[in-house]
Amino acid sequence: MSRVLLAGFGGLGAGQDHQRTMYLPAFQAHPGFTVAGVAGDASLAASLGVPCYPGLAEALAECDAEVVSVSAPHAERAESVTAALRAGRHVLADKPLALTAAEAESIAAAALEAGTVCMPAHHQRFAPAIRSAKAAVAGGRVGLPWNIQADFLVAGGDPCPLGELTNFGVYPLDIVQALTGQPVRRVHARSGRGITILLLDHDHGLTSTISVGRIQETAGVRPGGLVLHRYRISGSNGVMNVDAAKPAATVRTSKDVRAHWSGPGTVALMLTELHAAISGGRRAEVGPQDALAAVRVVEAAQRSLATGRPVHLPQEGRM
CATH class of the missing domain: 3.40.50.720 (NAD(P)-binding Rossmann-like Domain)
Structure with missing residues (x-):
């Protein structure tokens, strides 16, 4: 142990x-x-x-x-x-591992020098539906992906002082990266009613649209709980719809409404990957470079929101 x-x-x-x-x-x-x-x-x-x-x-x-x-x-x-x-x-x-790309770069350099595992808690990428979708995309089930539409919306709860893009954006950004492996080259962000929409251009003609934010309390969803976490992957051979909240059962009591997984939850699956990487002496599936990729996009989105213009990302980095 x-x-x-x-x-x-x-x-x-x-x-x-x-x-x-x-x-x-x-x-x-x-x-x-x-x-x-x-x-x-x-x-x-x-x-x-x-x-x-x-x-x-x-x-x-x-x-x-x-x-x-x-x-x-x-x-x-x-x-x-x-x-x-x-x-x-x-x-x-x-999460987020860092609030700026400079901090994330410093952590990534320290991890590389130390030769130890540094895992940012991007646990949502370990959801069973996401893992299955990743395998299906890699296996060519939809052909060459050309577009991904993603929604990551939380209902109710306490708003994040730094904004929900900073708070939650890492999750869908990380998952789109995990599904496709294609870096983001241009970011155009729009915001309204608590939701930020990211219009992203990736390498090789891939585009993605990500909606992330916090909406008002919704019946049947505990405050601060996920109301939507889904992906629509369009490829040259077909379309795949992924509901990352499944498989789970909704349990309602007099005090709360919660989703209970039919198997291990995403945090438990993340720890299994952490343990396997440590005992196997290998890199973990998710590391500081993934956090760096996400924070670069978040920073670009914040600049886009401030200027109303698309922001181009440099060629370095994985996203």
Whole structure:
């Protein structure tokens, strides 16, 4: 089993704590990991029965964990991820890995130098429907893809102070990259009513349209829950419709409405890939370069929204 250090308990929003709500339960449930320490939260460490360290520096010096789960606030995230990598640890980092391309490039360079696994938590690409679609596209089931239409919409919940493009955009951008492998060369963004629409031109004539954002509360969807996560892949030989929210059962109680997967959820499947990469001494399926590709598109979209014009991306990078 790989020993895990939990470092950082913040996110983009004031009340966001993916470390407690997502990663800790997934690590506890996974047979390949065990939590060995906590940096900076004595009460959580006591509840888990593991050592608590005043900060990340002390934890890296004293804790023998091979993996650091970083969910620090973004003012500290890049520094925390880089410190863990330079200490020779594998890293799972909350999304978005970085808010700027410069930060993402720095983390990617540190990961390359360290030779350890650095996995941004792009867990949505591990959804069973996405994995099946990726295999089908690679197998030529729709021929040569020429267009992808994607929707990633959340209903209700607390708005992200930095905007939902920054908050959620990484997921559909990462999945379009995983499905096609084609870099984005031009970005034209439009926004209205809480939704940003990205009109993207890729290499080899591929285009994609991504709608991402937060809409008003919707009946049957818990606040902050996904209301739409789907892809329509058009190719030279056919069209594939992918609903990434399936297979799952909707469970309604007096307090909540939630989707329960018929098998492992996306975070559990992501941890399985992380464990396989660590034990196999190989690169993980998703890494810092994927986060860098996504943040480059987000930055270009923000410039496009500010100017009302398309923005061309340089040739370097994978997206």
